[in-house]
Amino acid sequence: MSITSDKEFDKVFKDRFDSFELDPPPAAWTGIVQELDRVKSKKPFPYVWVAAASLAAVLTALWFAPPNEGMRLHGKTEVQQVPVEANREIPAEVTEPETTQMMAAITPVEEIAAPVPAQIKSKIRVSIEPEGAKVEREESSIALVAAETEGERAPELTEATALPEERPATFTQARPSRKETLTMLAAAEEAELEESRARRKIKSVGDIVNFVVGKVDKRKDKIIEFANEEEGNVVSGINLGLLQFKSKEK
Amino acid sequence: MNISRKLAVDDLLEGCRRGERRAQELLYKMLASRMLGVCTRYAKDRYEAEDMLQIGFVKVFQKVKEFRGEGSFEGWIRRIMVNSAIEVYRKNQRMLDVVDINEVYDVQQVTFDMNGLETKDLLRLIQQLPAGYKLVFNLYAIEGYSHKEIADQLGITEGASKSQLSRARAVLKEKIMKLEGSKYVDHVG
Missing domain, CATH: 1.10.1740.10 (RNA polymerase sigma factor, region 2, helix turn helix motif)
Incomplete structure (x- = not known):
């Protein structure tokens, strides 16, 4: 058969290949089955479930989140040594009103070593105190006021180095007329201490007991008091009237 | 069937x-x-x-x-x-080796006999075609697609489809003549 046109040419190929067959290898069907099983087992990523779980987690976190509390800093007792010129004299022109102003300017955490008696020879220590130290300072202030009333001088005052807890005594000794001011300071510190106790974060069973006892027992030394230590809650203070115990670390 | x-x-x-x-x-x-x-x-x-x-x-x-x-x-x-x-x-092959219709030259019209060729020989000739030629020739000549259908399917123009087909035929004829050897005769015209 002679072929001249493109149509005839194409027809030859069509006739030859329209029913053309080739036997595939047996592995071809195995490959198809494996591919079908693979596609079947490949489930789509559960975006909806992931979104729902995330939302639930966020809501749970918000539900159990503690109320927003202000940040409170608890620093270590840090002692700075400030050299003071030996035998420094208090200026004569310092008058009582000025001293009163200076007293008012003193913050609870930082004290200035300016009105130091001449007896202090070499150094004084300025202390940045944590809240816990206030109790001792308060006790010291009250004790010194009492001592001053009796006309006696606190024994610590004669020492060359004045500790921070003894600072109010220094003022008392230097200015005997400041008795009322010191009493007010002591009262203010007492109120502040009570407030800080009330604000204290309740983290453990000991804190709960402290809170309840604090509401019932208004004494400074509670009938029982717990402190949070590394090993857990420990009894830091007991006050049964005659029988008293108080931890030094408190 | x-x-x-x-x-x-x-x-x-x-x-x-x-x-x-x-x-x-x-x-x-x-x-x-x-x-x-x-x-x-x-x-x-x-x-x-x-x-x-x-x-x-x-x-x-x-x-x-x-x-x-x-x-x-x-x-x-x-x-x-x-x-x-x-x-x-x-x-x-991301890009079809498209040949523009203008580049297609007329192959000398020949008359030859394909009866002597076996199907496996023809299959080999088709497989040896450039990919684009092979695709268009198969779709048009054997599957019976129109140039418009081929153009839509491959994303090319109808002119490109025609040129591919024309080139495919030319290459196939040339190779068949070589296989047939002295069996073909020049066609006058």
């Missing part, structure tokens, strides 16, 4: 729609050889043809629920095989 075979293929349709593995296997055994014959014309070798066959049958079983019964089931399967061949071609 004889009537009994057509009936058998249609009988397997429902089983395949239900995803029955037995029906799928029977359908495959019934049509695999013929479909491999289709794929082989589009492939460069036997391995590529088997890949096309595998891809095609996986699609057939995945999409069988979409078959609405318009036309024969076997014809639908065959189109899926052709589409799989086009997909493989696109993967292998």
Whole structure:
């Protein structure tokens, strides 16, 4: 058969290949089955479930989140040594009103070593105190006021180095007329201490007991008091009237 | 296709729609050889043809629920095989080696006899064609697609489809003449 046109040419190929067959290898069907099983087992990523779980987690976190509390800093007792010129004299022109102003300017955490008696020879220590130290300072202030009333001088005052807890005594000794001011300071510190106790974060069973006892027992030394230590809650203070115990670390 | 075979293929349709593995296997055994014959014309070798066959049958079983019964089931399967061949071609060659219609030169019209050529020889000639020529020649000459359908399917212009076909014929004729040797005679005209 002679072929001249493109149509005839194409027809030859069509006739030859329209029913053309080739036997595939047996592995071809195995490959198809494996591919079908693979596609079947490949489930789509559960975006909806992931979104729902995330939302639930966020809501749970918000539900159990503690109320927003202000940040409170608890620093270590840090002692700075400030050299003071030996035998420094208090200026004569310092008058009582000025001293009163200076007293008012003193913050609870930082004290200035300016009105130091001449007896202090070499150094004084300025202390940045944590809240816990206030109790001792308060006790010291009250004790010194009492001592001053009796006309006696606190024994610590004669020492060359004045500790921070003894600072109010220094003022008392230097200015005997400041008795009322010191009493007010002591009262203010007492109120502040009570407030800080009330604000204290309740983290453990000991804190709960402290809170309840604090509401019932208004004494400074509670009938029982717990402190949070590394090993857990420990009894830091007991006050049964005659029988008293108080931890030094408190 | 004889009537009994057509009936058998249609009988397997429902089983395949239900995803029955037995029906799928029977359908495959019934049509695999013929479909491999289709794929082989589009492939460069036997391995590529088997890949096309595998891809095609996986699609057939995945999409069988979409078959609405318009036309024969076997014809639908065959189109899926052709589409799989086009997909493989696109993967292998991102750009069609399109030849513009203006670059096609007229091949000298010849008369030759193809009766002496075996089908396997013709298959080899087709497989040796450049990929773009092979694709368009198969689609137009053997599958019976129009140039518009080919252009839409491949994303080319109708002119490009025509030029590809023209070049494919020219190359095939040239090679057939070489095979036939002295059997062909120049055609006057």
